Amino acid sequence: MGRAAALYDPNALIPFSKPFVTEHELSNLQRVLESDHSHGDGAFTRSASDRLRTITGVDNVLLTTSCTHALEMACQLLDIGPGDEVILPSFTFPSAANAVARTGARCVFVGIDPTTGNIDPNQVDEAVGPHTKAIIVMHYGGVPVDMPAIMDIARRAGIEVIEDNAHGLGVETDAGTLGGIGALGTQSFHDTKNVHCGEGGALLVRDAALLDRAEIIREKGTNRSQFLRGRIDKYSWVELGSSFLPSELNAAVLDSQLESFDEIQARRFSIWNRYSVALEQWAEDLGVELMRPADGIHAAHLFYLLMPDWDSQTDLLEHLRALGIMATFHYVPLGSSPAGLKFGRMMRPLVLAEDFSRRLVRLPLWTGMTDDQVTRVIDGVLSFGRRAPASAPLQVDTLPAL
Numbered sequence: 001m002g003r004a005a006a007l008y009d010p011n012a013l014i015p016f017s018k019p020f021v022t023e024h025e026l027s028n029l030q031r032v033l034e035s036d037h038s039h040g041d042g043a044f045t046r047s048a049s050d051r052l053r054t055i056t057g058v059d060n061v062l063l064t065t066s067c068t069h070a071l072e073m074a075c076q077l078l079d080i081g082p083g084d085e086v087i088l089p090s091f092t093f094p095s096a097a098n099a100v101a102r103t104g105a106r107c108v109f110v111g112i113d114p115t116t117g118n119i120d121p122n123q124v125d126e127a128v129g130p131h132t133k134a135i136i137v138m139h140y141g142g143v144p145v146d147m148p149a150i151m152d153i154a155r156r157a158g159i160e161v162i163e164d165n166a167h168g169l170g171v172e173t174d175a176g177t178l179g180g181i182g183a184l185g186t187q188s189f190h191d192t193k194n195v196h197c198g199e200g201g202a203l204l205v206r207d208a209a210l211l212d213r214a215e216i217i218r219e220k221g222t223n224r225s226q227f228l229r230g231r232i233d234k235y236s237w238v239e240l241g242s243s244f245l246p247s248e249l250n251a252a253v254l255d256s257q258l259e260s261f262d263e264i265q266a267r268r269f270s271i272w273n274r275y276s277v278a279l280e281q282w283a284e285d286l287g288v289e290l291m292r293p294a295d296g297i298h299a300a301h302l303f304y305l306l307m308p309d310w311d312s313q314t315d316l317l318e319h320l321r322a323l324g325i326m327a328t329f330h331y332v333p334l335g336s337s338p339a340g341l342k343f344g345r346m347m348r349p350l351v352l353a354e355d356f357s358r359r360l361v362r363l364p365l366w367t368g369m370t371d372d373q374v375t376r377v378i379d380g381v382l383s384f385g386r387r388a389p390a391s392a393p394l395q396v397d398t399l400p401a402l
Contacts, residue, residue: 014376016326019191019198020367022260028252040245041228044252051258052187052202055170058180060205062218063251067166067188067201069244071099071136073217074162074184074203076240077210080105084133089119090335090346091353092138096164097334097344105133107344109335114352116140116293117360121149127347128157135161139178141291142168142299147175151182162186165204167301169195170261183207189254194264194301194367197254200246217241267367268300271374275303275363278378286385303363304330305381310358316384317361323380327363 032038045063052061064070080086082104088096090109097107110123117140124135135154137145145163154161161182168178169187179185184207189200203218205211215225221241226232246254257264276290283290289306291298307313313329320327333353334340363377 012376013324014326014364014369014373015366016328016362016364017192018366018368019196020257020264022256022264024256024259025253028256029249032248032252035248038248040247040251041225042248042251044248044255045246048251048255048258049202051255051261052204055177055258055261056180056185056187056204057177058185058204058206060208060211060214062203062205062214063246063254064201064203064218064244065246065250066095066199067164067186067190068095068098069242070186070201070203071096071162071164072102072242073214073244074186075099075103075105075134076217077184077205077214078134078160078162080133083131085129085131086134086136087124087127087132088136089138089353090333090340090350091117091140091331091356092164092334093166093331094334094337094339096136096138096162097340100136101339101343106131107334107340108132109333109340109344109346109350111350112353112356113146114356116143117356118143118145119150121146121153123347124150125153128153128159132157132159134159136164137161137182138164138166139168139171139299141293141304142171142178142301143293144168144171144173144175144178144297147173147181151175154182160184163204166190166193168299169193170265171297171299173297179204180206183210189257194268194299195254195257195261197246197250197257200250200254213239218244264367265300268365271365271369272298272300272303274374275365275378279305279381282382282385300365303365305361305363306356306359307361308359313359313361316381319384320377320380323376323383325364325377325380327361327377329357330360330362331357333357 049061080103084105085108086100087108091112100107108127111120119137163182163185165179165185166188171178185204187202189197221239222235224235227235287308291304335346335350
């Protein structure tokens with residue numbers, strides 16, 4: 001029996017992420033299934049939207065089928081198209097870049113702050129040119145981007161800001177609540193996120209002048225929402241759109257999740273804080289950088305380590321997997337990716353983003369983790385460096401979680 005097999009107990013696997021079930025999902029779903037309204041824009045869509053308004057402080061909230069679709073809607077709302085450029089971080093999920101490229105516009109990838117993984121405002125400022133139409137920022141791990149600096153750049157250039165807030169629901173800063181600072185914000189409710197409905201998202205429309213069009217785009221290009229409110233006597237196809245509205249089944253799950261938002265966040269912060277305290281000395285001894293958000297502001301969406309180099313990143317991941325602990329890396333930078341080279345450009349090689357990606361290790365962090373599971377993860381990390389890495393790692397899927 002190999003060393004990894006001896007250490008690995010399939011009954012004790014700690015997954016990287018596991019969707020949390022709150023109190024009312026099943027009863028909410030039963031209500032929908034017993035009703036005559038399971039398509040979107042019903043009672044649970046309205047309730048979940050109201051809860052999001054309270055959490056985000058944004059009056060205009062539209063549930064969507066995904067954060068990806070919310071980003072696509074945002075680009076259409078800003079009339080981004082061929083000949084335009086949109087600045088975005090190279091270290092982010094492909095959804096933002098896809099949303100830009102689908103319009104025919106060009107992505108301009110810039111680098112990151114190596115202490116947070118967030119977009120670097122200095123490079124954004126440098127990248128602004130005559131064809132720049134918008135800036136997309138992503139609050140990595142729910143740690144705020146320097147939004148005062150970004151908004152100042154946008155004002156001076158006369159362009160808009162889209163916040164990809166997939167990680168940062170409810171995070172409050174001096175500049176405002178994340179997702180509600182730029183003209184448009186997007187949220188993700190994928191099942192890897194703090195709050196989820198399997199697959200889902202939301203578009204936050206801070207600029208109320210964009211709301212009517214946003215509703216039209218979400219409703220397949222029709223003004224059906226205005227018809228349902230009695231503003232017009234019939235509805236028609238008025239511009240390009242798609243079916244971006246989630247069903248009441250998704251909204252029913254999301255509504256229960258949002259109802260438990262404070263409970264979810266409290267548990268996730270408890271786990272995050274245990275990692276931060278327990279691993280501090282180990283990190284100092286091994287030259288590892290722990291996630292250290294400025295002013296302690298973050299969403300407890302993830303907890304990461306920055307290993308000294310790529311080899312030690314790989315070694316730690318293999319070591320933990322041999323112990324049945326599914327840690328993972330994250331984004332491969334987009335600027336140097338095959339699609340990034342086709343649909344975008346960089347002003348220079350983005351070495352800090354590449355370095356961040358090659359050193360990053362994310363630990364399991366999900367609301368339903370038990371104290372014993374958290375202890376196992378901590379003990380597994382602490383044992384790394386005291387003995388050689390496992391020589392025969394488990395054969396598991398190494399694709400990063402979203």
